[in-house]
Amino acid sequence: MINDALVTRLLEGIGESPTPYHAAGNMAKLFRLAGFVELDEQHRWQLLPGGRYFTLRSGSSIVAFTVGKSDIAQNGIRLVGAHTDSPCLKVKPKPEIGRLGYAQLGIEVYGGALLNPWFDRDLSLAGRVSYVDNQKQLKHVLIDFERAIAVIPSLAIHLDREANKSRSVNAQTDMNPVLWQFSDGDPKLPFDFRQTLAAQLLAQGYDSVAEVLDFNLSFYDTQAPARIGMDSSFITSARLDNLLSCFVGAFAMAGHNFDHTTALICHDHEEVGSRSDIGAQGTMMQDLLERLVPDSQSRQLAVRRSLMLSVDNAHGIHPNYPNRHDSQHGPRLNQGPVLKYDANQSYATSSDSAAFLKHMLSSQNIDLPLQSYVTRADTRCGSTIGPITASNLGIRAIDIGVPTFGMHSIRETAGAQDVGYLYKLIQAFYQCTNVAL
Numbered sequence: 555m556i557n558d559a560l561v562t563r564l565l566e567g568i569g570e571s572p573t574p575y576h577a578a579g580n581m582a583k584l585f586r587l588a589g590f591v592e593l594d595e596q597h598r599w600q601l602l603p604g605g606r607y608f609t610l611r612s613g614s615s616i617v618a619f620t621v622g623k624s625d626i627a628q629n630g631i632r633l634v635g636a637h638t639d640s641p642c643l644k645v646k647p648k649p650e651i652g653r654l655g656y657a658q659l660g661i662e663v664y665g666g667a668l669l670n671p672w673f674d675r676d677l678s679l680a681g682r683v684s685y686v687d688n689q690k691q692l693k694h695v696l697i698d699f700e701r702a703i704a705v706i707p708s709l710a711i712h713l714d715r716e717a718n719k720s721r722s723v724n725a726q727t728d729m730n731p732v733l734w735q736f737s738d739g740d741p742k743l744p745f746d747f748r749q750t751l752a753a754q755l756l757a758q759g760y761d762s763v764a765e766v767l768d769f770n771l772s773f774y775d776t777q778a779p780a781r782i783g784m785d786s787s788f789i790t791s792a793r794l795d796n797l798l799s800c801f802v803g804a805f806a807m808a809g810h811n812f813d814h815t816t817a818l819i820c821h822d823h824e825e826v827g828s829r830s831d832i833g834a835q836g837t838m839m840q841d842l843l844e845r846l847v848p849d850s851q852s853r854q855l856a857v858r859r860s861l862m863l864s865v866d867n868a869h870g871i872h873p874n875y876p877n878r879h880d881s882q883h884g885p886r887l888n889q890g891p892v893l894k895y896d897a898n899q900s901y902a903t904s905s906d907s908a909a910f911l912k913h914m915l916s917s918q919n920i921d922l923p924l925q926s927y928v929t930r931a932d933t934r935c936g937s938t939i940g941p942i943t944a945s946n947l948g949i950r951a952i953d954i955g956v957p958t959f960g961m962h963s964i965r966e967t968a969g970a971q972d973v974g975y976l977y978k979l980i981q982a983f984y985q986c987t988n989v990a991l
């Protein structure tokens with residue numbers, strides 16, 4: 555029952571978060587409601603022992619933290635990391651395409667998206683728009699069309715008899731969504747997408763839009779996240795990678811008080827390499843550490859006594875493609891979080907950090923299954939923010955995540971039971987009295 559409520563909250567959170575801006579904004583809302591104080595990186599901070607805080611960077615990365623009553627230099631930080639972004643289709647800066655009387659938008663592919671599942675979906679559009687208002691003030695606001703406004707129709711099999719054998723997808727020519735059809739004397743001609751955005755902003759209650767200057771918009775599937783399967787044991791949704799980890803981390807942190815210093819950092823731009831001011835290769839975590847522990851020697855002690863759980867989904871072994879996994883390391887859905895290993899350091903898990911986690915669970919008498927994943931020796935694995943944070947900051951890290959099917963598809967599948975397992979694991983980690991080696 556407790557797990558059911560958690561899964562429901564998670565699916566609501568993901569459904570309301572079509573873009574990293576919405577995800578970070580909804581997490582901020584959750585922290586505000588839990589009594590966390592919002593801080594601005596452009597101001598000086600007064601951090602107090604026992605205080606609970608969060609700050610957003612550029613609206614799409616967020617770090618929440620609680621300052622422990624114990625000395626951080628002595629006890630380190632229990633850090634959980636995840637990412638707010640997911641592969642998707644973004645609208646190009648000059649997107650208008652008018653062809654055969656259809657209004658389409660030019661897109662670019664963000665991250666390693668699996669493109670085939672994007673065809674024939676009821677798509678909407680959301681993100682952030684920057685505009686000048688009637689008082690000549692520059693504004694940046696979130697936008698969400700909410701309803702299905704576009705589709706990328708697939709080509710009928712009659713026009714491509716080899717489609718089931720050999721159809722490939724060209725993102726430049728095959729993926730431009732269709733938004734509407736022009737008629738003679740259409741007031742929407744000439745097609746100017748900024749006008750469409752201005753109209754939507756007005757519909758959302760921003761009543762003085764003088765000129766739309768720029769935007770960062772992604773298409774998304776309007777099909778709501780769902781609990782599925784004969785026994786409702788699976789969850790399906792877009793963006794399970796990695797909003798599942800973001801929200802479960804936020805639930806674990808917001809609902810409790812911890813004795814030691816804890817943090818949850820959720821970065822944008824993981825899917826494109828993390829190299830930005832808001833990505834894991836940026837300074838966000840380093841800046842937080844410097845504010846938390848201004849003395850450099852004490853900060854070094856704190857760093858070496860800290861531990862990071864880098865939480866990002868893992869590949870569950872697929873019953874139709876079992877040979878894509880090493881048979882000894884094929885995580886199953888609903889059988890617990892996965893420790894992700896890679897000898898070549900695409901994952902930060904080490905033998906000592908993994909052993910720590912197992913020992914932490916047994917010493918707190920927590921009965922929670924853990925699985926392990928390492929890729930086949932003849933393939934390369936993905937990576938995530940764990941190794942980046944470990945190498946940039948010097949914090950030991952463990953890469954874990956719940957097993958999923960269809961990673962980077964427009965609709966991914968995970969196990970409902972694993973949501974509760976992950977929550978329990980993160981909570982136990984935040985509560986742990988000693989994370990130093």
Ligand SMILES: [Zn+2]
Pocket residue numbers: 637795796824866867938
């Ligand atoms: Zn991910």
